[in-house]
Amino acid sequence: MLAVGGQRVTEFLSSVLPVPGDSRLEDEFQRPLVTLTFAQSLDAKIAGKGGKQLILSGRESMLMTHWMRTKHDAILVGIGTALNDDPQLNSRHIPEDERPSHLPRPVILDTNLRLRPDCKLLKNYRERKGRRPWVICDANLSSGDGRKSILEDAGARVIGVPSVDVIWISSGFIVIPDLLKVLYNFGIKSLMVEGGATVIGSFLAECARTKPNTIIDTLIITIAPMLIGDDGVGYGEKLLATQIPSLKHIQTEVMGRDVVIVSALK
Numbered sequence: 001m002l003a004v005g006g007q008r009v010t011e012f013l014s015s016v017l018p019v020p021g022d023s024r025l026e027d028e029f030q031r032p033l034v035t036l037t038f039a040q041s042l043d044a045k046i047a048g049k050g051g052k053q054l055i056l057s058g059r060e061s062m063l064m065t066h067w068m069r070t071k072h073d074a075i076l077v078g079i080g081t082a083l084n085d086d087p088q089l090n091s092r093h094i095p096e097d098e099r100p101s102h103l104p105r106p107v108i109l110d111t112n113l114r115l116r117p118d119c120k121l122l123k124n125y126r127e128r129k130g131r132r133p134w135v136i137c138d139a140n141l142s143s144g145d146g147r148k149s150i151l152e153d154a155g156a157r158v159i160g161v162p163s164v165d166v167i168w169i170s171s172g173f174i175v176i177p178d179l180l181k182v183l184y185n186f187g188i189k190s191l192m193v194e195g196g197a198t199v200i201g202s203f204l205a206e207c208a209r210t211k212p213n214t215i216i217d218t219l220i221i222t223i224a225p226m227l228i229g230d231d232g233v234g235y236g237e238k239l240l241a242t243q244i245p246s247l248k249h250i251q252t253e254v255m256g257r258d259v260v261i262v263s264a265l266k
């Protein structure tokens, strides 16, 4: 079992995360190194009924996640998570005397600019407690009924990226390879994708579709000893077998009461 102190967690993460500056990826694909990571229950749910936010990770694996945040240039969530959980995406669980000064950049996938200007991410930026959030919207979104300027006034940097229509929803989804290219060109060399359900599913599907440029480099899933039930929120439920990438096992660690499984994408 991994005793979770800053040094041990750092060693664990260094042994499983790819090294920034990997020339193969940077030269060939011009995208950041991508870590997809989330916590799930034993029955593969990431949230409760109706999207209710659940604290699935125990103390040790939560600390590991906060350390992982410090090892990435940016953290990405979908607008569903931003509206539902109002996350801070910082590393506040690390004791102050151990906490690295690096703050990851929050990135929100928000095709139609639905982010609330009073959300914690923007508030933290205004109070100098977080980096300026980047809100990724559809490049063809006309002024968004003034929502663009409202979000910019609240502190966001709004970036347009092409979107594509998705069969099961009326609006478009940001095109993931285009998004990664844009982030890379803006200096993001490592990206941690934290969810939620729809984002996890679309990154996995994109990974299978674009093989061998796998999109995700490392998948780190924390499994908590809990059962949520069928009315909880799962991920990848709409994905067909052909839309699921193959995994190569890298490492499994027990952290407190949780199991953390690290895989690479084949």
Ligand SMILES: NC(=O)c1ccc[n+]([C@@H]2O[C@H](COP(=O)([O-])OP(=O)(O)OC[C@H]3O[C@@H](n4cnc5c(N)ncnc54)[C@H](OP(=O)(O)O)[C@@H]3O)[C@@H](O)[C@H]2O)c1
Binding pocket: 037, 038, 039, 040, 045, 046, 047, 048, 050, 051, 052, 053, 054, 056, 077, 078, 079, 080, 081, 082, 084, 085, 109, 110, 111, 112, 114, 171, 172, 173, 174, 175, 176, 194, 195, 196, 197, 198, 199, 200, 202, 203, 233
């Ligand atoms: N356990 C965990 O580790 C964990 C982590 C994070 C979140 N969660 C949970 O996940 C739930 C939220 O999941 P969710 O599915 O409702 O929302 P989500 O995945 O956070 O956001 C999905 C939304 O993002 C926008 N989007 C734009 N481009 C996209 C793309 N390429 N791929 C996917 N989405 C794109 C779409 O909305 P627009 O069309 O409006 O832009 C889409 O509906 C919450 O209950 C939260 O608590 C759990």
